[in-house]
Structures are given as C-alpha cells and as structure tokens.
Amino acid sequence: MDPLDVISNLDKVIPYFQPIYGADTQNCIGIEVVGRMNLETLHSLEFFFANDLVPDDYLLEVDNHILIQALDEVLRTKFDGGIFINRHPSALLSDDPENLLTILQSYEEKGIKLSKVVIILQHQLFYGFEKELKNLITYYQTYGIKFAINSVNDKLINLEKLRHLSPDIIKIDFKMVQQLHTASFQDLLNSVIYVARKIGASMYYDGIIDSIQLRNAWKNGGRFYQGAYLCKPQASITKANYECEPLKNDIVKFIRGEKSKLIALRDMTNLIQLRVESAINKYKLGEDINSFLLSISSELNSFCFRMYICDEDGFQQSANLFKLYGEQWELQHQYKGRNWSWRPYFLETVLKMQSNDQGQLSDMYRDIETGEKIRTFSYPMSNGNYLYIDLSYDFLFKHNELLF
Template sequence: MDALEILSDLENVFPYFQPIFSADEQSVIAYEVLGRYESEGNIISLGNFFQDDQIPDEYKYDVDLLLVKMALNQALTLDEDISIFLNRNADLLMYRHGEPFLQELLAFEKKGLRLDRIVLEISDRNYAGDLDQFDHLLQYYRTYGIKIAIARIDSESNYFERIGQLKPDILKINLQALKSTSTGINFHDVLFTFSLLARKIGSTLLFENIEMSYQLQFAWKNGGRYYQGFYLHPPVREFIERNLLKERLKEKFHDFISYEKKKLEAVYTTAETFQAKVQEIVLKNRNGTFQDLFQALIKELDQIAFRMYVCDEDGFQKSANIFKETTGWINQAQYIQKNWSWRPYFLENIIKMRNERKGILSDLYSDIETGETIRTFSFPISGNEYLFIDIAYQYLFQHDQLL
C-alpha cells in the first residue's frame, strides 16, 4: 500500500466500526474503530499502513487523527453508555508526548462525549522508547476517565510484568489460537492463568476474533464479559441496532448454561459415588495398614485410579505412592515425607474436608509427572490423615462430561 497515495486521497479514508457485545446485557456495549480506505471500488484495511515501520509517524498520526475525528463525530449519536475503542500503539500514542491527541479528545468532551467512554486499546510491542514515560502518559490519560485495554497477548517474557504495572481496565484476548489443534490445548491452560490474573487486578476480559460458536462458548466459559468477531458481527460503516443479537445470544447462553449444568451434575454425581465407595472401603480397613487399605482400593478402583497416597493435614506424605504402571501397581517409597502443602487449594481443601468430614473431587489439572489431564479425589480417613486418589485420564475420557 502506497502511503503517499493515501495521504493525497484522504477523502477516501473513513472509519469502520466493529461492535462489541456484553455477556450480561447481550447487547452492543462498545465499538472498535478500524481504518478503511476505498480505492477503485475496493474497501481496504489500513492495518498494514499503521504497522509499516517505514512510514513516518507524522503520516500515521495525520491519518489516524482524521479517523478519530470522523469516528467520534459519529459516536455523538450513540447512547451515552456505549464506549469507543481506539487502537494506539506506543509510538503513535507518544507522538508529540501525547498532547495533541488528548486535546482532540477534550474538544469532543466539550461537544458532549464523556471521556470515560473512550478506551485506548494499546500495544507497546517493539516500542524502543522510554516505557516509564509511556506509562506516565497512560496514567495521565486515566485522570480524565479514559480507560486502558491491552490489545494483544504475546509470548514475551515480560508480558505478565507489564500487565501488573499497567493494571489495564480490559484484557483483550485473541481467540485465533483456538483454531490450531497444536496450540489450542495449551491455550486453555494459559487462558486460565489470565482469567485469574484479570480477577485479581480488577480487569475485564474481552475476547476477539470469535468466528465460530465453540469460540463464543469458550469465551463465555472462561470468564469473558465482552465478545467481538465475525461470528457475531463484521465491521460496518454505520452503527447497528444495539439489541440486534439479544435473542440469539440469550439462546446461545441458555445452551451453554445447560451444557455446563450437565457437566457439573456429572462431577457432583461422580463425587458422591466415590464418597460412598471409598468411605465403605476405609471403614472396613480402619484397623489395617496403609498397604491393606490400598489393596482394598485397588480391587475397586483398578480401572479408575492410577495413583494413591496418604498425607497428614500439613501436607506431609505418610505413605508410599501406590502407582499403576503398564505391568501393574508398584510402591514408590521415595515419596514418604514429601510435602504438598504448596499446591494450590491444598490447605483449603484439607480444612474443608476436616470440617465437613466429606471427600472432594478436584477440578481438571495437568499432572506434573505424567502430563495427563486428571482429577483427584481426596478423602478424610482419620483425624489427621487424608487419602488422595488420582483419577486416570482414560476414565475421564470414557465419562466425557468429567472433562
């Protein structure tokens, strides 16, 4: 794309708007502004123009400013609770120390556009400038009510650090990775980490590039409040009716809720089944050794479990591991006195079992040693001893509502 052609033909530069929908209202709550250029009857995205390092910043700023003015003029006609997302990389935001851009926003505030409706969707990827000055500028913008969204999840090692420093109002997550079988599985685990982080720092999750129903379901299940993508609505030149998808989204969410309820009921039923079965075996072997207990459990759970052990309430292992190999069950005595209190939810679950005198079926997680997706059933066998039974992936797969 020739930059000079665009700069000499600015009358054919205009904004497109991609609607963003909310889970709680099932309606449009924002629009992302996207740059477009019409050439010989074709509508061309200006994304490459803004990402081209060979194009001077002042050229990019002039085109961007034009798009912002046109977009915000249109936004004056929107309901006052609908936000506008403006894409800004660090270089563009820092142009002339960010002051000309802020003055333009303040001019629209005088026209009636509250600045707390503006969301700056930023990226500091490949930024060679002073990050401290960049961060100070963002905090300065925030004093006017302007919100901050981090626009991409990259693999850079400092990404979590940057999120912690900026504490963005919105974390925007690209669901493109879900299309790949190779990255999709790991992406689930990474995303779970981001959902926890977002909750801790008070950020809202926005999922973009939703192109299929299963991606919408994934976003909903993983704590997404806001959704965006061609599956919902493509970018358009004019604003759409904000409740256009309300009934459709209600139906989708109803299906998602029904599916999750069935899975939760399956987990509850499985936990109750294990509770009854394990409790009976423990009572019958309460005067025996750990080895006697394990042998009795193996008879009942040979096709279900692959590891068993006993810990005290402080997490110190009191028994050997009983581990199932392809040739049968073996003792792993080297695990005696290892401590597992550092594991997430360990002590919380111990207290819960101690008070309720009832077993707990864990959520899904990846086993450290085998790498397989498993669940663990924990059970209080005495005042200070707790039994842990790791459930094999094969069993979970055969009862797919447990996955």
C-alpha cells in the same frame, strides 16, 4: 497499496464501526472505530498502521482524521455506549498528550463523556517504552479515559510488564493466535486471565468467527465480545446490530451445557465418595496403614492407579500403593515421609475437607511421574489422616464429565 496512498487520499479515509457486546447485558455496549479507505473498493487500513516504516506524524494525522469523523457520528446518532479507538503506541508517545486530550475535551463539551472513551494499544508495538507509556496511561486515566491492551500475538508476551501497565481492559484477538496450538493458547490465556484478575481488568475477546470461539471467550472470563460472527464493521453506527440474537441464543446453550457438565461431575464425585466410604468401612484403618491400602485396593481397583495417606500438614504417612500392570499393585516405601504441602491447593483442600467432612475432587492436571492427565480424589479419615486416590486417565476417558 503504499502508505503514501493513504496520506495523499486522506479525504477518502473514513471510519467504520464494529459493535462490542457485553456478557452481562448481551447487547451492544460499545463500538470499535476502525479505519477504511474508500477508493474504487473499500480497503482496510491495517497495513498502514502495522507498517513500522510509517512516520509517527503520518499515523497521528490519519488517526485524528478518523477519530474526528467517528466522534461526529457518535454525536449524530446520540450513541451512548463506549467508544473504542485504536492508537499506535509510538505515535501516542511521540505526540504532545494534550493534543489528543484537546480533541476529546472539545467533544466532551458537546456531550461525549471522556469516561466513554477506551484507547486500544497493541502490546507488541511498545517494547522498551513501558515506563513512558505507564506515565501516559496514568495521566489519561485521571481524566476518566480507559485503556485496553491487545495482549496476545505471535510473539511471547511479558506478563510482568502487562501487569505493570495495569490497563482497564485486556484484549485477546483470536485472529492473532490461530497459529498457536490449542493447548499452548490455553496455557497462555490462563496466564493472561490471572494477570487480569490481579489488576482488576476486564477480558475483551475480538476476532470471534464462530460459536466455538464465542464459547471459548465466554468460558474464559470474557466480559466483552466482538467479531464477524456477531456483527461485521458497519459504515454507520445506526447499522450496527444492537440486539445480537446469536450471542443471546448461544449463551443460553453454554449455560445449559456447563450446568449439565457440573451436575454430571457432582454425581460422579458422589459416586466415587460412596465407593471409597464403602471400602473404608469394610476394612477399618488400623496401625498398619500399608496393609489397609492393600485391602481397599481390591474395592477401588477399577478407577484408580495410586493411593497414599497423608496427615493434615501434607506429610505422607504411608507408602505409595501403585498399580504396575493390570491388577498388580506395588508398595513404594520410598515415598513415606515426603511432604506435599507445596502442591497448589493442597492445604486449601485439606481445610475444605475439615470443614465439610466430604471428599474433594481435584481439577485435571498432568501427573509429574506418569505424564498423564489425572484427577485426585481426597477423603478425610480418622485421626487427622487423609486418603489420596489418583484416578486413572482410562477411567476419566470413559466418563466425559471428568475430562474438563
């Protein structure tokens, strides 16, 4: 379909409404307004708004036509949730900001609060115009209008620019990232979540088509959820699924599953601590630290491949005791004296051990030298020393609770 077909059939362009659900209420907290054209069949207008050749005035005309109908529907149904509207950044910037504000304020007089309005922008569509867009966002935010930026797409994103724009909501569209490898997507997602936390933005996940994606959204800090799995776009707000049973049922399952994993992880951590304490008590730490490591290796051989001892500042007091093959251990003296305080969470972990006098199990991470995914168990010893034990991947693999 040609974009001109949309302009010439503007009377056939109508809004559809897709519910957005809140993680806290687990009910519909808002609706996203999406454009449809009702000819002989119903057509999505994504092709129209994604076409770079469509003039800004055409985009504005269609956007405003959809918006006014949607706001009328909100008034008719007395809907009190959030109203999420899509705007093309180029069209938004080319227009007088008062024009959109005038439309919204005319409906504010009828009872629709500006604080209920959320404007969604596509991140990849405003490269090079961040400064102008930042000023516009700030201007609208003074009226209580919120902004959501759809941040992840098939191109690399600039996290610093995303942080500079400081949207109220960061949107993740699963449809846009299906081509990414799972690990790549998770790395990218972790970066976006970090930015969201720093700027105080809520995470909003769209395009959820099954329970697996819903779990990913829930596990990755999602406050808002949307997608065909929960409810498809509807012709009327009244037809929206306000009480979403799949969401409520799944979240209960997610909570139970996560608690089970955490309990199993806690129990395994306690078991490792008992083994370590037993070995330490059996072979008292003396002046020869390396001999001590060799002694306790026989007790801990089944689950670790490397051990070393550091002081509270991260300076290594011993050699590395490294398992080469099978049961063979080797002392690597070149590591003595190295400092590991630069590692993420190293000093924080030391302070935790000082505070509770208990061992600490790290998150999963990839070891620099072996390339394998490992965890490290650290344990406070006497005289301000700390024992570090790297758990082998084989051991982690045998205990699923250690692999997340």
